[in-house]
Amino acid sequence: MFHKDVLVLDIEATGLDFTKHELIQLAGVLLDKKTLKEKKHFNSYIRPSHWNNREKEAMAVNNITWDTLKDAPSLKTVLKKFEKTFGTDVILAPYGTILDTLMLRISYRKSAMKYKFDYHVFDVWPLLYSYMATKKLLKDKKRFSRFGLDDAAKHFKVEVPEGRHTALVDCRVQAEVLRQIIKRMKF
Numbered sequence: 653m654f655h656k657d658v659l660v661l662d663i664e665a666t667g668l669d670f671t672k673h674e675l676i677q678l679a680g681v682l683l684d685k686k687t688l689k690e691k692k693h694f695n696s697y698i699r700p701s702h703w704n705n706r707e708k709e710a711m712a713v714n715n716i717t718w719d720t721l722k723d724a725p726s727l728k729t730v731l732k733k734f735e736k737t738f739g740t741d742v743i744l745a746p747y748g749t750i751l752d753t754l755m756l757r758i759s760y761r762k763s764a765m766k767y768k769f770d771y772h773v774f775d776v777w778p779l780l781y782s783y784m785a786t787k788k789l790l791k792d793k794k795r796f797s798r799f800g801l802d803d804a805a806k807h808f809k810v811e812v813p814e815g816r817h818t819a820l821v822d823c824r825v826q827a828e829v830l831r832q833i834i835k836r837m838k839f
Contacts, residue, residue: 653834654685658774659742660830662822663752664714666700667707670751674700675759676716678730679819681827682738688831694737695820697724714817728763740768747801747826748777776830780804783833801825808832 661680667673679695699721700706725733746752753773760767780799784790801822805812810828813821 653688654743654774656741656743657685657691658683658688658745658830659738660745660747660776660823660827661752661756662746662819662826663755664716664817664819665710665755666703666705667710668751669707670755670758672702672705673707673710673755674698674702674705675727675730675755676700676721676724677714677819678734678756679823680734680738681820681823682742683827683830688827688834690824690827692737693820693823694734695818696730696733697721698727698730699724701727727759728765731760731763731765735768740770742769743772743774744769745774745776745826745830747804747822747829748775750775776826776833779833779837780829783837786837801829804829 659680659682661678663675664677665673665675675698677695677697679693681693682691683689684691697716697720703718703721744753750773757767802812802816804810805825805828808829810825810832812825816822816825
């Protein structure tokens with residue numbers, strides 16, 4: 653199926669502007685390259701350096717508070733644990749955004765760490781789009797352009813547990829959406 657294990661990742665951040673906002677949660681679920689079964693996972697909050705730069709809209713979505721973050725490990729500590737958990741010989745797989753991998757790369761730079769992941773990224777959203785197009789399910793293309801993870805989960809009848817918009821829950825939902833797409837497509 654894949655030539656490397658797939659690392660589904662998700663982040664939560666203090667906003668969407670990668671020049672001023674920071675990671676405050678990083679999670680990943682490593683999927684076996686042949687079976688897509690979960691092999692291991694990682695989840696950590698990150699203590700931000702510039703909490704005052706947060707965006708109200710982002711914080712309303714992720715519901716992460718200072719009380720949750722004040723005793724969290726530093727960015728560099730979390731990145732080292734993330735890398736130790738998964739290694740870097742994996743395919744990074746976000747859902748519908750390059751922002752996750754871009755913020756991860758910038759976080760490595762901010763931590764004076766070398767970014768060792770492959771620059772090739774497997775974004776699940778374009779695969780979903782291709783699936784929907786081949787099945788002639790793109791009747792409302794304008795609406796589909798904003799087709800989020802909740803929409804994909806609903807389409808494939810993937811249960812979305814409580815805690816949606818926490819990074820680890822999102823990773824597991826993304827992983828199941830990926831499994832459902834692969835199961836239905838002929839390669």
